Amino acid sequence: MNPIDDQLNRLFQAAAQGIAAKAVPESTHAPAYGLETRVMAAWREVHKGGTGFWDVALLTRGLIVAGVIMAASFLPALQSANTTSSPFADYLQLTDSTVASDDAP
Amino acid sequence: MTDAEVADRLARGRKGDEKATLELFQYMYPHVAKLVQANLPHRESAEDLIQQVSIKVMSHLDQFSGKVPFLHWVSRIAVNTCLNQIRHEKRRPEVRLADLSEDEATVVEHLAAAPDELDASDQVASKELVDKLLATLRPADRILMRLMYLEGRQVEEIASLTGWNKSLIKVRAFRARSQLRKRYAVLMKENS
Numbered sequence: 293m294n295p296i297d298d299q300l301n302r303l304f305q306a307a308a309q310g311i312a313a314k315a316v317p318e319s320t321h322a323p324a325y326g327l328e329t330r331v332m333a334a335w336r337e338v339h340k341g342g343t344g345f346w347d348v349a350l351l352t353r354g355l356i357v358a359g360v361i362m363a364a365s366f367l368p369a370l371q372s373a374n375t376t377s378s379p380f381a382d383y384l385q386l387t388d389s390t391v392a393s394d395d396a397p
Numbered sequence: 398m399t400d401a402e403v404a405d406r407l408a409r410g411r412k413g414d415e416k417a418t419l420e421l422f423q424y425m426y427p428h429v430a431k432l433v434q435a436n437l438p439h440r441e442s443a444e445d446l447i448q449q450v451s452i453k454v455m456s457h458l459d460q461f462s463g464k465v466p467f468l469h470w471v472s473r474i475a476v477n478t479c480l481n482q483i484r485h486e487k488r489r490p491e492v493r494l495a496d497l498s499e500d501e502a503t504v505v506e507h508l509a510a511a512p513d514e515l516d517a518s519d520q521v522a523s524k525e526l527v528d529k530l531l532a533t534l535r536p537a538d539r540i541l542m543r544l545m546y547l548e549g550r551q552v553e554e555i556a557s558l559t560g561w562n563k564s565l566i567k568v569r570a571f572r573a574r575s576q577l578r579k580r581y582a583v584l585m586k587e588n589s
Contacts, residue, residue, distance in 0.1 A: 294578075296578050296581055296582055296585065297578065298512065299508040299509065299581065299585070300574075300577060300578065300581055302508055302512075302514060302515060303504070303508060303515075303523055303526065303527060303581075304527060304546040304547065305514065305515075306504075306514070306515035306519055306520050306523035306524075307520070307523040307524040307526070307527040307547060308546070308547045308548075308549065309517075309520050310520030310521050310523055310524040311435075311524060311547060313517075313520065323422075323423075323426050323447075324444050324447075324448075327444075327447070327448055327451065328419065328422065328423075330448060330452070331422055331448070331451045331452055331455050332415065332418065332419060332422070332455075334452040334455060334456055335410075335415075335418055335455040335456065335458070336415070338455075338456045339413055
């Protein structure tokens with residue numbers, strides 16, 4: 293093994309042993325004073341926001357449904373506009389009016 | 398706490414049960430504290446970062462899908478928060494022999510002098526020297542080296558903790574190790 297690699301490995305090994313010797317067991321960790329309160333306050337804020345009237349998810353869903361309804365109600369109007377504005381429709385209208393005027397006494 | 402108990406607390410927490418949420422926090426806290434202290438950026442206080450991670454986890458409990466164990470999900474948030482903090486530091490100093498403390502310089506001498514393991518008395522200085530060497534690396538490489546060589550974690554475990562894929566971890570580890578080798582070689586050259 294490269295001497296540099298060997299030395300690095302031994303350095304890491306000693307550092308890891310130093311960390312392990314200094315480490316506090318997980319079970320003895322206690323939250324700092326006031327941390328629980330601050331974390332729970334943040335959770336309460338989010339939870340309250342999620343169930344309120346201005347719930348973003350609910351609002352988004354409402355907007356999507358409203359959009360679909362608007363599109364559906366505009367569809368017949370759009371279709372009729374397309375039919376009357378097509379050149380073929382104009383020609384038919386013109387023919388109809390000619391026939392009507394010819395039949396007039 | 399078993400997976401079933403975690404799922405129960407989560408379900409109750411989502412319905413607004415504060416006691417269940419508090420129990421979840423108390424369950425995850427030691428794990429978060431340990432991870433943050435291990436990957437602590439230099440200028441950041443552990444307490445602030447633990448609070449930041451805890452608030453992030455508790456505020457996003459609704460996004461936990463249950464596909465991975467709860468503590469894995471928490472670990473990923475903790476590691477990524479530490480990584481972001483390290484990125485903000487933007488400080489990657491060089492390490493020169495003259496900058497080392499007396500004990501750290503002694504460690505370098507001991508490493509060069511004999512192929513044996515270092516003494517227990519050198520462990521603290523070794524840790525400080527490793528911290529200085531790691532501080533010269535890019536943030537992601539620094540976290541990776543720490544997880545791999547100081548905490549002895551396997552590639553699979555690191556993938557689960559960070560969300561990086563295994564190939565990326567291997568490439569990053571190889572590159573970071575070469576960088577460390579170069580930095581350490583400079584120290585050795587100055588020492589000889």
